[in-house]
Amino acid sequence: MDHDFFPADPESMEVERRKAKVLKQSAWWKNRIGEGKCSYCQQRFAPKELTMDHKIPLIRGGRTSKSNCVPACKSCNRMKENMPPEQWRATLAAKYTPES
Numbered sequence: 001m002d003h004d005f006f007p008a009d010p011e012s013m014e015v016e017r018r019k020a021k022v023l024k025q026s027a028w029w030k031n032r033i034g035e036g037k038c039s040y041c042q043q044r045f046a047p048k049e050l051t052m053d054h055k056i057p058l059i060r061g062g063r064t065s066k067s068n069c070v071p072a073c074k075s076c077n078r079m080k081e082n083m084p085p086e087q088w089r090a091t092l093a094a095k096y097t098p099e100s
């Protein structure tokens, strides 16, 4: 996905954040978190423990789409936020079996 990296401008990030709010209300998302599984560590959580994570972060030009939004537990989410994407990918590959 690195080939389509481009820095997002603040307005389009705001648009994507708003879309995320709407997507979180959707039956699709409720179904995803209803499965109760973090898509990174594959562990089980209560739906309220799962957050919506953009696989490609908005700041890197990611979009709020069903293919880019996955349920993530708070600890994965926090870890991912604190790491550059390359390091996060390496961590995932070493520790977890990602869904896709």
Ligand SMILES: [Zn+2]
Pocket: 038, 039, 040, 041, 042, 043, 072, 073, 074, 075, 076, 077
């Ligand atoms: Zn997790």
